[in-house]
Amino acid sequence: MEKILLLDIPNYHRIDVYKEHGGYETVKKAYSMTPDEVIDEVKKSGLRGRGGASFLTGLKWSFMPKTTDKPKYLCINGDESEPGSFKDRQIFERNPHALIEGALIACYAIQAKAAYIYIRGEYHNWIQMVQKALDDAYEMGLVGEKMKETFSTPYECNIYIHKGAGAYICGEESSLMNSIEGKRPYPRVKPPFPAQNGLWGCPTTINNVETISNIPSIIKNGWEWFSKIGEARHPGTLLFGVSGHVNKPGVYELPTGVLLTDLIYNYAGGVPGGKKIKCVIPGGSSMPPLRGEQLEGIKMDAESLKAAGSAIGTGGVIVMDEDTDLVRVLARITKFYYHESCGQCTPCREGTGWMLKTLNRIARGQGTASDLDLLVDVAKNIEGNTVCALGDAAAWPVKFMITRFRDEFEKAVKREIVIPAANKVHSMRNTALPLADRSKS
Numbered sequence: 396m397e398k399i400l401l402l403d404i405p406n407y408h409r410i411d412v413y414k415e416h417g418g419y420e421t422v423k424k425a426y427s428m429t430p431d432e433v434i435d436e437v438k439k440s441g442l443r444g445r446g447g448a449s450f451l452t453g454l455k456w457s458f459m460p461k462t463t464d465k466p467k468y469l470c471i472n473g474d475e476s477e478p479g480s481f482k483d484r485q486i487f488e489r490n491p492h493a494l495i496e497g498a499l500i501a502c503y504a505i506q507a508k509a510a511y512i513y514i515r516g517e518y519h520n521w522i523q524m525v526q527k528a529l530d531d532a533y534e535m536g537l538v539g540e541k542m543k544e545t546f547s548t549p550y551e552c553n554i555y556i557h558k559g560a561g562a563y564i565c566g567e568e569s570s571l572m573n574s575i576e577g578k579r580p581y582p583r584v585k586p587p588f589p590a591q592n593g594l595w596g597c598p599t600t601i602n603n604v605e606t607i608s609n610i611p612s613i614i615k616n617g618w619e620w621f622s623k624i625g626e627a628r629h630p631g632t633l634l635f636g637v638s639g640h641v642n643k644p645g646v647y648e649l650p651t652g653v654l655l656t657d658l659i660y661n662y663a664g665g666v667p668g669g670k671k672i673k674c675v676i677p678g679g680s681s682m683p684p685l686r687g688e689q690l691e692g693i694k695m696d697a698e699s700l701k702a703a704g705s706a707i708g709t710g711g712v713i714v715m716d717e718d719t720d721l722v723r724v725l726a727r728i729t730k731f732y733y734h735e736s737c738g739q740c741t742p743c744r745e746g747t748g749w750m751l752k753t754l755n756r757i758a759r760g761q762g763t764a765s766d767l768d769l770l771v772d773v774a775k776n777i778e779g780n781t782v783c784a785l786g787d788a789a790a791w792p793v794k795f796m797i798t799r800f801r802d803e804f805e806k807a808v809k810r811e812i813v814i815p816a817a818n819k820v821h822s823m824r825n826t827a828l829p830l831a832d833r834s835k836s
């Protein structure tokens with residue numbers, strides 16, 4: 396299968412190489428269409444957002460008001476801070492010009508005059524890589540005021556890189572906008588939604604990096620081409636980040652609908668030592684986990700995973716072998732959400748702390764049988780009762796891990812398992828490094 400985003404072309408990140416392969420030609424095609432025609436093409440392609448919720452991109456773009464005196468904005472979300480999710484940085488590193496070209500087309504479609512690429516502040520190398528690509532595009536008159544001349548169009552657009560504040564909550568779309576505005580990144584209460592009241596109170600569209608990077612290929616090859624790749628209800632390729640207990644952790648670009656077992660055994664090289672799989676989280680740490688014995692036949696797309704009781708999320712597949720201590724895994728995941736809660740709403744601020752304390756107690760061998768029901772109860776009280784979805788992200792792992800692996804947790808509270816000293820979750824550090832640096836680690 397031909398790849399769309401991570402092409403095997405040497406130096407594709409360089410503007411000369413990108414242009415040699417037809418780069419920045421598609422934006423000309425887009426400017427020969429009306430903005431509505433571009434939106435329609437994206438709608439018909441069936442592209443769904445790659446930032447976690449799989450929302451239809453063309454539909455989201457169509458929410459932007461057509462008649463407004465206010466400026467419009469595009470925000471491209473490259474915060475990427477969820478454990479298990481490390482795919483957008485592959486685009487920063489290997490195909491930044493598809494992101495820039497996609498931003499130019501998306502801005503034209505929604506008639507925005509500026510796009511902000513929001514990248515987590517700690518990702519110094521990736522910020523530099525995207526900045527270099529952007530500087531080159533400006534230099535060649537492909538972005539900014541010179542583009543009017545380059546593309547013979549009255550339309551002009553600027554793109555800025557905004558360094559994130561280094562917190563998971565900054566990836567939530569309304570916090571991201573507060574962060575760009577220089578405010579504390581508290582999520583905003585919705586409605587109003589960003590299309591009505593976004594950056595500086597103006598209409599704004601927020602899309603993930605991978606979503607926007609798909610746009611040039613869709614406009615170049617047409618919606619029918621894209622809609623035939625992978626699964627009809629969730630077409631295209633996805634960048635699957637596979638980590639945990641696999642021999643070849645990394646990012647694999649594959650059509651949607653690839654079998655989860657194929658991804659783990661054929662692409663990611665299977666489980667070290669040939670061990671059995673106990674648990675897989677298929678879409679980043681906040682998504683409901685699956686039991687090892689239920690993986691056969693599960694396809695990797697939004698609808699199939701929903702039917703299997705989980706969600707595609709960001710396509711970050713975390714694999715845990717039969718020796719993994721799920722009590723400690725859950726305590727570690729919960730620690731992350733407790734630490735990252737912005738503290739604005741009580742169920743999330745207090746609930747994550749309660750869940751963490753209880754899980755740590757169980758992990759120390761001091762839990763009781765009633766703790767398990769209590770944990771599920773606390774999780775259910777967080778879910779759906781908070782300003783933003785971080786509450787759900789904290790609640791789901793607890794609720795689903797305990798209900799789906801009740802046997803494991805019961806053994807822990809009955810002291811039937813010996814709690815090992817070290818957390819057995821495989822370090823994700825290695826897979827989070829740029830490809831070029833991995834050999835050094």
Ligand SMILES: Cc1cc2nc3c(=O)[nH]c(=O)nc-3n(C[C@H](O)[C@H](O)[C@H](O)COP(=O)(O)O)c2cc1C
Binds near residue numbers: 475567
């Ligand atoms: C706590 C939290 C963190 C998030 N982090 C990210 C992120 O790093 N990148 C991202 O694209 N979306 C993230 N999202 C989802 C965004 O709010 C938003 O839905 C997404 O950027 C929309 O892009 P899409 O329509 O292209 O998927 C996060 C959501 C929550 C609740």
Ligand code: SF4
Binds near residue numbers: 581582735736743784
């Ligand atoms: S759910 Fe948590 S992170 Fe989101 S606004 Fe409420 S306290 Fe903040």
